[in-house]
Amino acid sequence: MSRNEVIFRRFEPRDADDAWLLHRRASEAIGVRGPEGVWEDDLRDIGEVYIASGGDFVVAHIGSKLTAMGGLKPIDDDVAELKRVRVxxxxxxxxxxxxxxSELESRAVALGFKWIKLDTTMIQVxxxxxxxxxxxxxxxxRVLHGYAVIFYEKWLAGQHDDVT
Known part of the structure; x- marks a missing residue:
């Protein structure tokens, strides 16, 4: 493995502190870091909120540094919410x-989700x-936690029921 090779894998408990720091660092860099609050509680129990619930959470490492992450949080059997995508x-x-x-979309298909929904702020161009x-x-x-937010969705290719 080269020093610059990117390794993608499922979140593990040992990643918790690095995931929290990445979230805070990335949020601050784009100007959406406010005081810590309940809206971030999902990051304090990633294994339970994302993985044990039937979703997933992926991290990317370059060497020993956690460089990117993102999660899929089930809304229902057909829909997952994309959350906490950070670089x-x-x-x-x-x-x-x-x-x-791309990794999260592939995992969503493998988990049987048909739709992905997400939101991002207007300032995150x-x-x-x-x-x-x-x-x-x-x-x-709409406005959410004081930020103008855009809501998106995507139908996952290959997941539709054939209707004749």
Missing amino acids: DPAFQRRGLGRRIL GAQRLYETAGYIRRRE
């Missing part, structure tokens, strides 16, 4: 966000571009 600011613009997104170029459709906007 370390020092590793942005290298395709890690797109690769995490890079995230909007990522989701829109990956086929996500903008559905609505």
